[in-house]
Amino acid sequence: xxxxxxVKSSRKSAMARATIKQGAGNIRxxxxxxxxxxxxYNKDLILEVSDVIPDEFNRFDYFVNVSGGGVSSQTQAVxxxxxxxxxxxxxxxxxxxxxxxxxxxxxxxxxxxxKEPKKQLGLGARKKKQHSKRWKVYDCSSSLFFxxxxxxx
Numbered sequence: 001x002x003x004x005x006x007v008k009s010s011r012k013s014a015m016a017r018a019t020i021k022q023g024a025g026n027i028r029x030x031x032x033x034x035x036x037x038x039x040x041y042n043k044d045l046i047l048e049v050s051d052v053i054p055d056e057f058n059r060f061d062y063f064v065n066v067s068g069g070g071v072s073s074q075t076q077a078v079x080x081x082x083x084x085x086x087x088x089x090x091x092x093x094x095x096x097x098x099x100x101x102x103x104x105x106x107x108x109x110x111x112x113x114x115k116e117p118k119k120q121l122g123l124g125a126r127k128k129k130q131h132s133k134r135w136k137v138y139d140c141s142s143s144l145f146f147x148x149x150x151x152x153x
Contacts, residue, residue, distance in 0.1 A: 010110050017064070021063070046075060060089050
């Protein structure tokens with residue numbers, strides 16, 4: 001009896017779930033061939049696993065469902081799923097694990113970094129309006145007031 005394996009992976013808000021079966025190294029993402037899911041750099045990023053561990057990769061077929069996030073996050077989640085699946089299906093060998101981690105740690109370990117939320121009084125997470133220290137002289141009812149940061153002295 002042929003055993004199927006399931007693995008999951010995430011990157012930011014993209015979640016990928018994969019089923020690994022005996023096969024010839026084919027990858028299907030959301031019931032589409034890999035060629036129709038991604039092109040160029042993103043496709044090469046997913047196929048890096050086949051360059052690092054070609055023998056284990058080519059023994060299985062990978063059926064991945066991915067949702068959420070953007071194009072790059074989904075690509076990285078699929079890549080991590082394929083690497084984890086190849087490792088799990090080949091018996092979780094320490095030599096393979098060390099080989100994948102030496103190439104890129106995020107093939108095996110989920111990348112949990114997220115965008116920092118925007119704070120109030122600012123333009124982004126850390127960026128604030130520039131503070132001016134220039135003194136301003138105002139003439140208020142025939143007497144001079146020196147203002148600094150909106151306070152009268």
